[in-house]
Amino acid sequence: xxxxxxxxxxxxxxxxxxxxxxxxxxxxxxxxxxxxxxxxxxxxxxxxxxxxxxxxxxxxxxxxxxxxxxxxxxxxxxxxxxxxxxxxxxxxxxxxxxxxxxxxxxxxxxxxxxxxxxxxxxxxxxxxxxxxxxxxxxxxxxxxxxxxxxxxxxxxxxxxxxxxxxxxxxxxxxxxxxxxxxxxxxxxxxxxxxxxxxxxxxxxxxxxxxxxxx
Amino acid sequence: xxxxxxxxxxxxxxxxxxxxxxxxxxxxxxxxxxxxxxxxxxxxxxxxxxxxxxxxxxxxxxxxxxxxxxxxxxxxxxxxxxxxxxxxxxxxxxxxxxxxxxxxxxxxxxxxxxxxxxxxxxxxxxxxxxxxxxxxxxxxxxxxxxxxxxxxxxxxxxxxxxxxxxxxxxxxxxxxxxxxxxxxxxxxxxxxxxxxxxxxxxxxxxx
Numbered sequence: 001x002x003x004x005x006x007x008x009x010x011x012x013x014x015x016x017x018x019x020x021x022x023x024x025x026x027x028x029x030x031x032x033x034x035x036x037x038x039x040x041x042x043x044x045x046x047x048x049x050x051x052x053x054x055x056x057x058x059x060x061x062x063x064x065x066x067x068x069x070x071x072x073x074x075x076x077x078x079x080x081x082x083x084x085x086x087x088x089x090x091x092x093x094x095x096x097x098x099x100x101x102x103x104x105x106x107x108x109x110x111x112x113x114x115x116x117x118x119x120x121x122x123x124x125x126x127x128x129x130x131x132x133x134x135x136x137x138x139x140x141x142x143x144x145x146x147x148x149x150x151x152x153x154x155x156x157x158x159x160x161x162x163x164x165x166x167x168x169x170x171x172x173x174x175x176x177x178x179x180x181x182x183x184x185x186x187x188x189x190x191x192x193x194x195x196x197x198x199x200x201x202x203x204x205x206x207x208x209x210x211x212x213x214x
Numbered sequence: 215x216x217x218x219x220x221x222x223x224x225x226x227x228x229x230x231x232x233x234x235x236x237x238x239x240x241x242x243x244x245x246x247x248x249x250x251x252x253x254x255x256x257x258x259x260x261x262x263x264x265x266x267x268x269x270x271x272x273x274x275x276x277x278x279x280x281x282x283x284x285x286x287x288x289x290x291x292x293x294x295x296x297x298x299x300x301x302x303x304x305x306x307x308x309x310x311x312x313x314x315x316x317x318x319x320x321x322x323x324x325x326x327x328x329x330x331x332x333x334x335x336x337x338x339x340x341x342x343x344x345x346x347x348x349x350x351x352x353x354x355x356x357x358x359x360x361x362x363x364x365x366x367x368x369x370x371x372x373x374x375x376x377x378x379x380x381x382x383x384x385x386x387x388x389x390x391x392x393x394x395x396x397x398x399x400x401x402x403x404x405x406x407x408x409x410x411x412x413x414x415x416x417x418x419x420x421x
Contacts, residue, residue, distance in 0.1 A: 067364075067365075075382065156276070
């Protein structure tokens, strides 16, 4: 069966390469957009306890929404294709990054911030030199969760014409063509596992040596 | 909105199916995760292996796992429920093990001193004290399962996803809205209900 799947890839190299590329581009762009929106928003929200509470509440609701429901809701509004898929996947990536940015910053020891201020650091310097580095492991964990979720969500983008590896799976299920299902399912699983592993390694390196789990 | 008003019975049937499938999966996942979680709380090695395996399953994209299970379980509910259980295990095992480990050692000591057997200790002392953490895990698991159930309509499991897929296939926006919004409302409601239960349990164990 694996050989059949491999033969399918060899017979359709351009189609496979395009689907793989679209999948990575869609996921990567959605993650980058989500991070560009959620990290500054999280930093701003973490300043004020009341705003932080509201942001956490909103993100918690966002996190519970089923991925396919979000993709499906975007379709009647924006139509089908790459851009609507990118929009929906960006929405899916926001909550974990926002939640972990706020949690990471709120978890910084207030004594350390006090000490930095006492040393005469400006608020901006305290943020960039003290708070963000200390919050980084938690923030990055949010990015990791979002990355895996977006890659998994991008498979569902096939339903609204987003392309990517999900196309092979949906076509395979529709025609009950097992090799084609494998051509989609195996690479996308490896992509998710590989991303999770790679982000995990970076997360470990970002954690100060004294705080690392053995 | 007029479509929903005229076809609310269709939505209600799909919602009913959705709840039944999700609940079945959650109960099975709890039944599997409980013994593993208890063993993982006692042994660091069991914990590491269980979390690694369950974490691997959790990382597999939803639609990929549903598709990969077809030769094993065919199309339909069995397939969907196996996939949901696979996705729910990691958070349940982690929270059961963490909850049990966080029970204060002096409480366990006191119970032993009173002559409780290991079994009594587990069910009368440790489990009740770990319950808030376990419910927190069940909350995330339930929301995950509801989300997977939406996709599972594609492998003929039924539920609210059916409306979404029929709506997409027939380019019928009201059907898509009805299915997707009902699924969102269900997820938010279940999350809220578990959050409420969790808060009540925590308040009780503190007071």
